[in-house]
Amino acid sequence: MKITSVNYFDGFFAWLRDQKGATGNTARAYRHALACFSAWWRDIYGSEPTPGDVTGIDLRDYQEYLQNVKRNRRGRPLKPATVKLYMEALQVFLKWAREAGHVGRLPNFPKAVQEQKGPPKALDRNEQNRLLREVERRGKNRDIALVRLLLSCGLRVSEAVSIKMADLDIGERHGVLTVRGKGNKYREVPVPPEARRAVRAWLEERGKKHPNSEYIFPGRNGGHVTARYVEHLIRDLGRFARLEIHPHVLRHTAATNMIETGADLVTVAQILGHSSLNATAIYTKPNVRRMAEALERGEA
Template identity: 45%
Template sequence: MVQEFLNTLDGSTARAYREDLTDFARWFAHTNGQDPTPELVTGIDLREYQGHMLAVRGLKPATVNRRLAAVRAWLRWARENGIIEDLPSFPRRAAEPKGAPRALSRVEEARFLRAVEREGSPRDQALIALMLHAGLRVGEAVRTRTADVEISERKGKVVVRAGKGMKRREVPLSAEARAMIRPWLSQARGEWLFPGLGDKHLSTRAAQDVVKKYAYLARLDVEHVTPHVLRHTFATRLLRQGVDIVVVAALLGHARIDTTARYTRPGWADLERAVEGLHESVNKGGVSNA
Protein backbone atom coordinates (compact mmCIF):
# COMPACT_ATOMS: atom_id res chain seq x y z
CA MET A 1 0.00 0.00 0.00
CA VAL A 2 2.91 2.36 0.72
CA GLN A 3 4.36 1.65 -2.70
CA GLU A 4 1.08 2.63 -4.36
CA PHE A 5 1.29 5.97 -2.61
CA LEU A 6 4.95 6.45 -3.61
CA ASN A 7 4.07 5.74 -7.23
CA THR A 8 1.96 8.91 -7.26
CA LEU A 9 4.96 11.10 -6.39
CA ASP A 10 7.86 12.41 -8.45
CA GLY A 11 11.22 10.74 -8.09
CA SER A 12 12.93 12.95 -5.49
CA THR A 13 9.82 13.25 -3.30
CA ALA A 14 9.23 9.51 -3.48
CA ARG A 15 12.80 8.78 -2.42
CA ALA A 16 12.49 11.12 0.59
CA TYR A 17 9.14 9.70 1.66
CA ARG A 18 10.29 6.10 1.14
CA GLU A 19 13.04 6.47 3.74
CA ASP A 20 10.70 8.01 6.33
CA LEU A 21 7.81 5.60 5.71
CA THR A 22 10.17 2.62 5.82
CA ASP A 23 11.31 3.76 9.25
CA PHE A 24 7.70 4.03 10.44
CA ALA A 25 6.80 0.63 8.97
CA ARG A 26 9.78 -1.01 10.68
CA TRP A 27 8.82 0.50 14.05
CA PHE A 28 5.13 -0.39 13.62
CA ALA A 29 5.86 -4.02 12.71
CA HIS A 30 8.25 -4.40 15.65
CA THR A 31 5.76 -2.84 18.07
CA ASN A 32 2.48 -4.36 16.83
CA GLY A 33 3.64 -7.57 15.17
CA GLN A 34 2.17 -6.74 11.74
CA ASP A 35 2.87 -4.48 8.80
CA PRO A 36 1.07 -1.13 8.87
CA THR A 37 -1.91 -0.41 6.67
CA PRO A 38 -3.80 2.91 6.82
CA GLU A 39 -6.79 1.43 8.66
CA LEU A 40 -4.55 -0.03 11.40
CA VAL A 41 -2.74 3.20 12.32
CA THR A 42 -4.17 4.95 15.39
CA GLY A 43 -3.43 8.17 17.22
CA ILE A 44 -1.85 6.13 20.00
CA ASP A 45 0.56 4.60 17.51
CA LEU A 46 1.55 8.03 16.27
CA ARG A 47 2.17 9.40 19.76
CA GLU A 48 4.20 6.33 20.71
CA TYR A 49 6.22 6.56 17.51
CA GLN A 50 6.99 10.22 18.19
CA GLY A 51 8.02 9.44 21.76
CA HIS A 52 10.21 6.54 20.62
CA MET A 53 12.05 8.74 18.13
CA LEU A 54 12.61 11.51 20.66
CA ALA A 55 13.30 9.64 23.91
CA VAL A 56 14.74 6.31 22.81
CA ARG A 57 16.54 7.13 19.59
CA GLY A 58 17.35 10.74 20.39
CA LEU A 59 16.47 12.06 16.96
CA LYS A 60 16.35 15.79 16.34
CA PRO A 61 12.88 17.39 16.46
CA ALA A 62 13.20 18.40 12.81
CA THR A 63 13.72 14.76 11.81
CA VAL A 64 10.82 13.58 14.00
CA ASN A 65 8.48 16.19 12.52
CA ARG A 66 9.53 15.32 8.98
CA ARG A 67 8.88 11.60 9.48
CA LEU A 68 5.44 12.21 10.94
CA ALA A 69 4.70 14.55 8.04
CA ALA A 70 5.47 11.68 5.67
CA VAL A 71 3.07 9.42 7.57
CA ARG A 72 0.42 12.14 7.44
CA ALA A 73 0.87 12.51 3.67
CA TRP A 74 0.46 8.75 3.22
CA LEU A 75 -2.71 8.65 5.35
CA ARG A 76 -4.16 11.67 3.56
CA TRP A 77 -3.64 9.85 0.28
CA ALA A 78 -5.44 6.86 1.77
CA ARG A 79 -8.38 9.04 2.82
CA GLU A 80 -8.60 10.73 -0.58
CA ASN A 81 -8.74 7.28 -2.20
CA GLY A 82 -11.46 5.99 0.10
CA ILE A 83 -9.24 3.55 1.99
CA ILE A 84 -9.98 5.25 5.34
CA GLU A 85 -12.68 7.73 6.30
CA ASP A 86 -10.79 9.92 8.77
CA LEU A 87 -7.23 10.67 9.76
CA PRO A 88 -6.08 9.50 13.19
CA SER A 89 -5.18 12.18 15.73
CA PHE A 90 -1.60 13.34 15.26
CA PRO A 91 0.53 14.54 18.18
CA ARG A 92 1.73 18.12 18.35
CA ARG A 93 4.90 18.87 16.49
CA ALA A 94 8.05 18.27 18.48
CA ALA A 95 9.38 21.62 19.67
CA GLU A 96 12.50 22.70 17.84
CA PRO A 97 15.02 24.73 19.85
CA LYS A 98 15.13 28.36 18.80
CA GLY A 99 18.46 30.02 18.37
CA ALA A 100 19.20 33.69 18.20
CA PRO A 101 18.16 35.46 14.99
CA ARG A 102 20.93 35.26 12.44
CA ALA A 103 23.46 38.09 12.51
CA LEU A 104 26.66 38.80 10.63
CA SER A 105 29.87 37.80 12.34
CA ARG A 106 32.48 40.51 12.83
CA VAL A 107 34.41 39.24 9.84
CA GLU A 108 31.30 39.11 7.64
CA GLU A 109 30.24 42.58 8.73
CA ALA A 110 33.67 43.99 7.92
CA ARG A 111 33.64 42.38 4.46
CA PHE A 112 30.14 43.66 3.82
CA LEU A 113 30.99 47.22 4.85
CA ARG A 114 34.17 47.21 2.77
CA ALA A 115 32.09 46.28 -0.28
CA VAL A 116 29.62 49.07 0.48
CA GLU A 117 32.45 51.58 0.95
CA ARG A 118 34.21 50.55 -2.27
CA GLU A 119 31.22 50.14 -4.57
CA GLY A 120 28.30 51.83 -2.86
CA SER A 121 26.56 54.96 -4.08
CA PRO A 122 25.79 57.65 -1.45
CA ARG A 123 22.14 56.52 -1.48
CA ASP A 124 23.00 52.88 -0.88
CA GLN A 125 25.44 53.72 1.88
CA ALA A 126 22.81 55.81 3.67
CA LEU A 127 20.16 53.10 3.30
CA ILE A 128 22.45 50.39 4.69
CA ALA A 129 23.56 52.65 7.55
CA LEU A 130 19.97 53.02 8.78
CA MET A 131 19.54 49.24 8.94
CA LEU A 132 22.99 48.15 10.09
CA HIS A 133 23.94 51.09 12.34
CA ALA A 134 20.50 52.22 13.55
CA GLY A 135 18.58 48.93 13.51
CA LEU A 136 15.67 50.13 11.39
CA ARG A 137 13.37 47.59 9.78
CA VAL A 138 13.53 47.70 5.99
CA GLY A 139 10.02 49.16 5.81
CA GLU A 140 10.98 51.87 8.29
CA ALA A 141 14.15 52.70 6.37
CA VAL A 142 12.50 53.15 2.98
CA ARG A 143 9.71 55.27 4.50
CA THR A 144 12.16 57.66 6.12
CA ARG A 145 11.49 61.25 5.14
CA THR A 146 14.31 63.69 4.53
CA ALA A 147 13.10 65.78 7.45
CA ASP A 148 13.28 62.74 9.74
CA VAL A 149 17.10 62.75 9.77
CA GLU A 150 19.03 65.35 11.74
CA ILE A 151 22.81 65.39 11.65
CA SER A 152 25.23 67.87 13.19
CA GLU A 153 28.97 67.74 13.70
CA ARG A 154 28.81 65.75 16.92
CA LYS A 155 25.42 64.06 17.00
CA GLY A 156 22.48 62.94 14.96
CA LYS A 157 19.20 61.06 15.05
CA VAL A 158 16.56 59.50 12.85
CA VAL A 159 12.88 59.72 13.70
CA VAL A 160 10.81 56.62 12.95
CA ARG A 161 7.28 57.99 12.64
CA ALA A 162 5.41 54.79 11.80
CA GLY A 163 7.21 51.81 13.30
CA LYS A 164 5.59 48.48 14.05
CA GLY A 165 2.24 49.11 15.71
CA MET A 166 2.43 52.69 14.35
CA LYS A 167 4.70 53.67 17.25
CA ARG A 168 7.04 56.63 16.98
CA ARG A 169 10.62 56.43 18.21
CA GLU A 170 13.89 58.28 17.85
CA VAL A 171 17.18 56.49 17.27
CA PRO A 172 20.55 58.23 17.82
CA LEU A 173 23.02 57.97 14.96
CA SER A 174 26.59 56.95 15.72
CA ALA A 175 29.57 58.68 14.16
CA GLU A 176 29.91 55.81 11.69
CA ALA A 177 26.25 56.08 10.72
CA ARG A 178 26.48 59.85 10.33
CA ALA A 179 29.50 59.52 8.06
CA MET A 180 27.62 57.11 5.80
CA ILE A 181 24.38 59.13 5.72
CA ARG A 182 25.70 62.71 5.48
CA PRO A 183 26.75 62.69 1.76
CA TRP A 184 23.32 61.48 0.64
CA LEU A 185 21.42 63.74 3.03
CA SER A 186 23.22 66.78 1.60
CA GLN A 187 21.84 65.86 -1.85
CA ALA A 188 18.29 65.00 -0.80
CA ARG A 189 15.67 67.53 -1.81
CA GLY A 190 12.34 65.73 -1.98
CA GLU A 191 9.97 64.42 0.69
CA TRP A 192 11.43 60.93 0.81
CA LEU A 193 15.03 60.30 1.78
CA PHE A 194 15.00 57.33 -0.64
CA PRO A 195 12.67 58.27 -3.50
CA GLY A 196 11.23 55.61 -5.77
CA LEU A 197 9.05 55.84 -8.84
CA GLY A 198 6.80 58.83 -9.14
CA ASP A 199 6.10 60.43 -5.79
CA LYS A 200 6.57 57.18 -3.86
CA HIS A 201 9.43 56.05 -1.67
CA LEU A 202 11.82 53.23 -2.58
CA SER A 203 10.14 49.82 -2.37
CA THR A 204 11.17 47.25 0.21
CA ARG A 205 11.97 44.85 -2.63
CA ALA A 206 14.41 47.36 -4.11
CA ALA A 207 16.03 47.80 -0.69
CA GLN A 208 16.39 44.03 -0.34
CA ASP A 209 18.08 43.93 -3.75
CA VAL A 210 20.52 46.62 -2.61
CA VAL A 211 21.55 44.49 0.39
CA LYS A 212 21.97 41.38 -1.74
CA LYS A 213 24.09 43.30 -4.24
CA TYR A 214 26.72 44.16 -1.63
CA ALA A 215 26.49 40.72 -0.02
CA TYR A 216 27.41 39.30 -3.42
CA LEU A 217 30.26 41.77 -3.88
CA ALA A 218 31.53 40.81 -0.41
CA ARG A 219 31.40 37.11 -1.39
CA LEU A 220 28.90 36.34 1.38
CA ASP A 221 25.97 33.94 1.22
CA VAL A 222 23.47 36.14 -0.62
CA GLU A 223 20.45 34.13 0.57
CA HIS A 224 21.39 34.67 4.21
CA VAL A 225 22.19 38.39 4.10
CA THR A 226 18.95 40.35 4.26
CA PRO A 227 17.80 43.70 5.67
CA HIS A 228 16.53 41.82 8.72
CA VAL A 229 19.97 40.26 9.25
CA LEU A 230 21.47 43.77 9.24
CA ARG A 231 18.99 44.80 11.97
CA HIS A 232 19.81 41.63 13.92
CA THR A 233 23.51 42.44 13.62
CA PHE A 234 22.92 45.88 15.14
CA ALA A 235 21.03 44.38 18.08
CA THR A 236 23.48 41.54 18.67
CA ARG A 237 26.47 43.89 18.64
CA LEU A 238 24.87 46.17 21.25
CA LEU A 239 24.01 43.31 23.59
CA ARG A 240 27.50 41.82 23.34
CA GLN A 241 28.95 45.21 24.24
CA GLY A 242 26.94 45.08 27.46
CA VAL A 243 24.19 47.57 26.58
CA ASP A 244 21.15 47.06 28.81
CA ILE A 245 18.46 44.98 27.14
CA VAL A 246 15.82 47.62 27.97
CA VAL A 247 17.82 50.19 26.02
CA VAL A 248 18.23 47.84 23.07
CA ALA A 249 14.49 47.14 23.07
CA ALA A 250 13.78 50.88 22.91
CA LEU A 251 16.21 51.36 20.02
CA LEU A 252 14.63 48.49 18.07
CA GLY A 253 11.07 49.57 18.80
CA HIS A 254 10.17 46.34 20.59
CA ALA A 255 7.06 46.51 22.75
CA ARG A 256 8.14 43.41 24.72
CA ILE A 257 11.50 42.70 26.30
CA ASP A 258 11.19 38.97 25.53
CA THR A 259 11.29 39.85 21.82
CA THR A 260 14.67 41.49 22.33
CA ALA A 261 15.81 38.59 24.53
CA ARG A 262 15.94 36.37 21.44
CA TYR A 263 19.23 38.04 20.57
CA THR A 264 20.81 36.80 23.80
CA ARG A 265 20.45 33.12 22.87
CA PRO A 266 23.83 31.61 22.05
CA GLY A 267 24.46 30.42 18.53
CA TRP A 268 26.72 27.58 17.45
CA ALA A 269 29.71 29.91 17.07
CA ASP A 270 29.19 31.11 20.66
CA LEU A 271 29.20 27.52 21.92
CA GLU A 272 32.36 26.72 19.98
CA ARG A 273 34.14 29.79 21.38
CA ALA A 274 33.10 28.84 24.91
CA VAL A 275 34.52 25.33 24.58
CA GLU A 276 37.74 26.54 22.95
CA GLY A 277 38.15 29.14 25.68
CA LEU A 278 37.83 26.45 28.35
CA HIS A 279 40.47 24.34 26.63
CA GLU A 280 42.87 27.28 26.42
CA SER A 281 42.39 28.16 30.12
CA VAL A 282 43.20 24.59 31.13
CA ASN A 283 46.37 24.59 29.02
CA LYS A 284 47.53 27.89 30.52
CA GLY A 285 46.71 27.13 34.12
CA GLY A 286 47.58 23.48 34.25
CA VAL A 287 45.40 20.58 35.28
CA SER A 288 44.05 20.68 38.83
CA ASN A 289 44.07 17.59 41.04
CA ALA A 290 40.98 18.73 42.91
Protein backbone atom coordinates in the same frame (compact mmCIF):
# COMPACT_ATOMS: atom_id res chain seq x y z
CA MET B 1 10.57 5.52 -6.40
CA LYS B 2 7.42 3.46 -6.15
CA ILE B 3 6.14 3.79 -2.62
CA THR B 4 3.83 0.77 -2.41
CA SER B 5 1.88 -1.63 -4.58
CA VAL B 6 -1.32 -0.58 -2.83
CA ASN B 7 -3.22 2.36 -4.34
CA TYR B 8 -3.52 4.28 -1.08
CA PHE B 9 -0.65 6.64 -1.85
CA ASP B 10 -1.80 7.23 -5.41
CA GLY B 11 -5.19 8.25 -4.11
CA PHE B 12 -3.66 10.46 -1.46
CA PHE B 13 -1.45 12.37 -3.89
CA ALA B 14 -4.33 12.82 -6.32
CA TRP B 15 -6.36 14.32 -3.44
CA LEU B 16 -3.43 16.45 -2.35
CA ARG B 17 -3.12 17.83 -5.87
CA ASP B 18 -6.81 18.28 -6.70
CA GLN B 19 -8.27 19.31 -3.33
CA LYS B 20 -5.35 21.06 -1.65
CA GLY B 21 -3.58 22.41 -4.70
CA ALA B 22 -0.30 20.99 -3.43
CA THR B 23 2.25 20.70 -6.19
CA GLY B 24 5.98 21.14 -6.57
CA ASN B 25 8.01 21.22 -3.36
CA THR B 26 5.21 20.20 -1.00
CA ALA B 27 4.20 17.18 -3.05
CA ARG B 28 7.82 16.11 -3.50
CA ALA B 29 8.55 16.50 0.22
CA TYR B 30 5.47 14.46 1.19
CA ARG B 31 6.26 11.78 -1.38
CA HIS B 32 9.82 11.44 -0.07
CA ALA B 33 8.59 11.36 3.54
CA LEU B 34 6.05 8.60 2.83
CA ALA B 35 8.64 6.63 0.86
CA CYS B 36 10.84 6.75 3.95
CA PHE B 37 7.99 5.51 6.14
CA SER B 38 7.21 2.67 3.72
CA ALA B 39 10.85 1.55 3.70
CA TRP B 40 10.97 1.59 7.50
CA TRP B 41 7.71 -0.40 7.70
CA ARG B 42 8.97 -3.04 5.28
CA ASP B 43 12.17 -3.41 7.29
CA ILE B 44 10.17 -3.88 10.50
CA TYR B 45 7.20 -5.96 9.33
CA GLY B 46 8.25 -7.36 5.95
CA SER B 47 5.12 -6.09 4.20
CA GLU B 48 3.66 -2.97 2.61
CA PRO B 49 2.00 -0.53 5.02
CA THR B 50 -1.74 0.08 4.97
CA PRO B 51 -3.43 2.93 6.89
CA GLY B 52 -5.47 0.61 9.09
CA ASP B 53 -2.37 -1.19 10.36
CA VAL B 54 -0.63 1.90 11.74
CA THR B 55 -0.88 2.26 15.53
CA GLY B 56 0.23 4.93 17.97
CA ILE B 57 3.07 2.65 19.07
CA ASP B 58 4.26 2.40 15.46
CA LEU B 59 4.25 6.18 15.18
CA ARG B 60 6.31 6.61 18.35
CA ASP B 61 8.79 3.97 17.17
CA TYR B 62 9.03 5.62 13.76
CA GLN B 63 9.62 9.08 15.22
CA GLU B 64 12.33 7.62 17.47
CA TYR B 65 13.90 6.01 14.39
CA LEU B 66 13.90 9.37 12.59
CA GLN B 67 15.52 11.08 15.57
CA ASN B 68 18.14 8.49 16.47
CA VAL B 69 18.83 6.25 13.46
CA LYS B 70 17.87 7.89 10.16
CA ARG B 71 20.59 9.90 8.41
CA ASN B 72 20.47 12.43 5.61
CA ARG B 73 22.46 12.21 2.39
CA ARG B 74 25.53 13.61 4.12
CA GLY B 75 25.38 10.95 6.81
CA ARG B 76 24.22 13.36 9.50
CA PRO B 77 21.26 13.02 11.90
CA LEU B 78 18.03 14.60 10.74
CA LYS B 79 17.26 18.07 12.01
CA PRO B 80 14.16 18.47 14.22
CA ALA B 81 12.44 20.43 11.43
CA THR B 82 12.97 17.50 9.04
CA VAL B 83 11.61 14.99 11.55
CA LYS B 84 8.60 17.24 12.02
CA LEU B 85 8.02 17.38 8.25
CA TYR B 86 8.20 13.57 7.92
CA MET B 87 5.68 13.11 10.72
CA GLU B 88 3.44 15.86 9.34
CA ALA B 89 3.28 14.11 5.96
CA LEU B 90 2.28 10.89 7.66
CA GLN B 91 -0.37 12.65 9.72
CA VAL B 92 -1.91 14.34 6.68
CA PHE B 93 -1.94 10.99 4.87
CA LEU B 94 -3.71 9.21 7.74
CA LYS B 95 -6.29 12.00 8.05
CA TRP B 96 -7.01 11.61 4.35
CA ALA B 97 -7.35 7.84 4.83
CA ARG B 98 -9.94 8.38 7.57
CA GLU B 99 -11.94 10.84 5.47
CA ALA B 100 -11.76 8.41 2.53
CA GLY B 101 -13.11 5.60 4.72
CA HIS B 102 -9.94 3.49 4.77
CA VAL B 103 -9.60 3.63 8.58
CA GLY B 104 -12.13 4.03 11.36
CA ARG B 105 -10.13 6.30 13.64
CA LEU B 106 -6.76 7.93 13.79
CA PRO B 107 -3.94 6.54 15.95
CA ASN B 108 -2.47 8.78 18.61
CA PHE B 109 0.44 10.80 17.32
CA PRO B 110 3.49 11.43 19.53
CA LYS B 111 4.33 14.95 20.57
CA ALA B 112 6.18 16.88 17.90
CA VAL B 113 9.94 17.11 18.20
CA GLN B 114 10.84 20.45 19.74
CA GLU B 115 13.84 22.34 18.49
CA GLN B 116 15.71 24.58 20.86
CA LYS B 117 15.93 27.80 18.92
CA GLY B 118 19.06 29.87 19.00
CA PRO B 119 19.37 33.60 18.46
CA PRO B 120 18.43 35.09 15.08
CA LYS B 121 21.12 34.99 12.43
CA ALA B 122 23.55 37.89 12.85
CA LEU B 123 26.87 38.77 11.25
CA ASP B 124 30.04 38.54 13.29
CA ARG B 125 32.57 41.37 13.16
CA ASN B 126 34.55 39.86 10.32
CA GLU B 127 31.41 39.39 8.23
CA GLN B 128 30.25 42.93 8.98
CA ASN B 129 33.58 44.30 7.80
CA ARG B 130 33.37 42.26 4.61
CA LEU B 131 29.91 43.63 3.88
CA LEU B 132 30.90 47.23 4.61
CA ARG B 133 34.00 46.86 2.47
CA GLU B 134 31.88 45.70 -0.47
CA VAL B 135 29.31 48.45 -0.16
CA GLU B 136 32.09 51.05 -0.10
CA ARG B 137 33.82 49.47 -3.08
CA ARG B 138 30.72 48.89 -5.19
CA GLY B 139 27.97 51.03 -3.73
CA LYS B 140 26.85 54.59 -4.20
CA ASN B 141 26.59 57.12 -1.39
CA ARG B 142 22.87 56.35 -1.20
CA ASP B 143 23.52 52.64 -0.79
CA ILE B 144 26.23 53.20 1.82
CA ALA B 145 23.83 55.36 3.85
CA LEU B 146 21.05 52.76 3.57
CA VAL B 147 23.30 49.92 4.70
CA ARG B 148 24.65 51.97 7.60
CA LEU B 149 21.16 52.84 8.86
CA LEU B 150 20.14 49.19 8.76
CA LEU B 151 23.33 47.92 10.36
CA SER B 152 24.13 50.73 12.80
CA CYS B 153 20.62 51.74 13.86
CA GLY B 154 18.73 48.44 13.54
CA LEU B 155 15.98 49.88 11.36
CA ARG B 156 13.47 47.74 9.53
CA VAL B 157 13.64 48.07 5.75
CA SER B 158 10.19 49.69 5.63
CA GLU B 159 11.32 52.25 8.20
CA ALA B 160 14.60 53.08 6.46
CA VAL B 161 13.13 53.68 3.00
CA SER B 162 10.29 55.87 4.28
CA ILE B 163 12.40 58.34 6.29
CA LYS B 164 11.57 61.93 5.39
CA MET B 165 13.86 64.94 5.55
CA ALA B 166 11.66 66.32 8.30
CA ASP B 167 12.37 63.16 10.35
CA LEU B 168 16.12 63.78 10.42
CA ASP B 169 18.12 65.99 12.77
CA ILE B 170 21.77 65.40 12.04
CA GLY B 171 25.06 67.20 12.42
CA GLU B 172 28.71 66.33 12.84
CA ARG B 173 28.37 65.46 16.53
CA HIS B 174 24.73 64.50 16.88
CA GLY B 175 22.07 62.69 14.94
CA VAL B 176 18.51 61.58 15.68
CA LEU B 177 15.88 59.97 13.47
CA THR B 178 12.15 60.07 14.09
CA VAL B 179 11.12 56.63 12.88
CA ARG B 180 7.63 55.57 11.83
CA GLY B 181 7.37 51.97 12.98
CA LYS B 182 4.76 49.25 13.05
CA GLY B 183 1.25 50.33 14.03
CA ASN B 184 2.07 53.92 13.07
CA LYS B 185 4.12 54.28 16.25
CA TYR B 186 6.85 56.88 16.40
CA ARG B 187 10.17 56.57 18.16
CA GLU B 188 13.43 58.46 18.20
CA VAL B 189 16.58 56.58 17.23
CA PRO B 190 20.07 58.08 17.69
CA VAL B 191 22.41 57.89 14.70
CA PRO B 192 25.96 56.85 15.70
CA PRO B 193 29.09 58.41 14.16
CA GLU B 194 29.78 56.11 11.18
CA ALA B 195 26.14 56.17 10.14
CA ARG B 196 26.08 59.97 10.52
CA ARG B 197 29.05 60.33 8.20
CA ALA B 198 27.44 58.08 5.59
CA VAL B 199 24.11 59.92 5.76
CA ARG B 200 25.74 63.36 5.55
CA ALA B 201 27.75 62.30 2.49
CA TRP B 202 24.56 61.14 0.81
CA LEU B 203 22.63 64.28 1.75
CA GLU B 204 25.18 66.47 -0.01
CA GLU B 205 24.69 64.50 -3.22
CA ARG B 206 20.95 64.11 -2.74
CA GLY B 207 20.43 67.87 -2.45
CA LYS B 208 21.74 68.31 -5.98
CA LYS B 209 19.90 65.40 -7.56
CA HIS B 210 16.57 65.46 -5.73
CA PRO B 211 16.06 68.92 -4.24
CA ASN B 212 12.26 68.68 -4.23
CA SER B 213 11.74 65.25 -2.69
CA GLU B 214 10.53 64.97 0.89
CA TYR B 215 12.26 61.61 1.34
CA ILE B 216 15.88 61.02 2.30
CA PHE B 217 16.01 58.18 -0.22
CA PRO B 218 13.96 59.37 -3.19
CA GLY B 219 12.64 56.92 -5.73
CA ARG B 220 10.66 57.33 -8.87
CA ASN B 221 7.42 59.24 -9.32
CA GLY B 222 7.96 61.36 -6.23
CA GLY B 223 8.05 58.46 -3.80
CA HIS B 224 10.90 56.71 -2.03
CA VAL B 225 13.03 53.73 -2.98
CA THR B 226 11.23 50.44 -2.46
CA ALA B 227 11.88 47.71 0.07
CA ARG B 228 12.41 45.36 -2.87
CA TYR B 229 15.28 47.56 -4.08
CA VAL B 230 16.95 47.28 -0.68
CA GLU B 231 16.41 43.52 -0.59
CA HIS B 232 18.13 43.15 -3.96
CA LEU B 233 20.91 45.50 -2.87
CA ILE B 234 21.69 43.55 0.30
CA ARG B 235 21.49 40.22 -1.50
CA ASP B 236 23.89 41.37 -4.21
CA LEU B 237 26.33 42.90 -1.75
CA GLY B 238 26.20 39.73 0.27
CA ARG B 239 27.07 37.68 -2.77
CA PHE B 240 30.16 39.79 -3.38
CA ALA B 241 31.10 39.45 0.30
CA ARG B 242 30.43 35.67 0.23
CA LEU B 243 27.46 35.99 2.59
CA GLU B 244 23.89 34.74 2.28
CA ILE B 245 21.95 37.61 3.83
CA HIS B 246 18.78 39.64 3.64
CA PRO B 247 18.06 43.08 5.15
CA HIS B 248 16.62 41.75 8.40
CA VAL B 249 19.96 40.09 9.17
CA LEU B 250 21.41 43.60 9.48
CA ARG B 251 18.73 44.52 12.03
CA HIS B 252 19.52 41.32 13.97
CA THR B 253 23.20 42.21 13.79
CA ALA B 254 22.60 45.68 15.21
CA ALA B 255 20.66 44.18 18.12
CA THR B 256 23.30 41.53 18.77
CA ASN B 257 26.08 44.13 18.71
CA MET B 258 24.27 46.20 21.32
CA ILE B 259 23.65 43.21 23.60
CA GLU B 260 27.23 41.96 23.33
CA THR B 261 28.63 45.39 24.17
CA GLY B 262 26.57 45.63 27.35
CA ALA B 263 23.34 47.43 26.42
CA ASP B 264 20.35 46.52 28.58
CA LEU B 265 17.17 45.00 27.15
CA VAL B 266 15.02 48.08 27.75
CA THR B 267 17.40 50.27 25.75
CA VAL B 268 17.67 47.79 22.89
CA ALA B 269 13.89 47.30 22.80
CA GLN B 270 13.37 51.06 22.60
CA ILE B 271 15.84 51.42 19.74
CA LEU B 272 14.34 48.51 17.80
CA GLY B 273 10.76 49.57 18.42
CA HIS B 274 9.73 46.39 20.25
CA SER B 275 6.58 46.67 22.32
CA SER B 276 7.56 43.64 24.43
CA LEU B 277 10.88 42.77 26.03
CA ASN B 278 10.26 39.15 25.06
CA ALA B 279 10.87 40.07 21.44
CA THR B 280 14.22 41.57 22.41
CA ALA B 281 15.28 38.79 24.79
CA ILE B 282 15.93 36.39 21.90
CA TYR B 283 19.14 38.31 21.21
CA THR B 284 20.51 37.30 24.60
CA LYS B 285 20.55 33.62 23.59
CA PRO B 286 24.11 32.41 22.96
CA ASN B 287 25.16 31.37 19.48
CA VAL B 288 27.40 28.39 18.73
CA ARG B 289 30.57 30.48 18.94
CA ARG B 290 29.72 31.84 22.39
CA MET B 291 28.74 28.39 23.65
CA ALA B 292 32.02 26.94 22.35
CA GLU B 293 33.98 29.69 24.09
CA ALA B 294 32.11 29.01 27.33
CA LEU B 295 32.88 25.30 27.14
CA GLU B 296 36.54 25.92 26.38
CA ARG B 297 36.88 28.27 29.36
CA GLY B 298 35.19 25.73 31.61
CA GLU B 299 37.07 22.67 30.38
CA ALA B 300 39.37 21.08 32.95
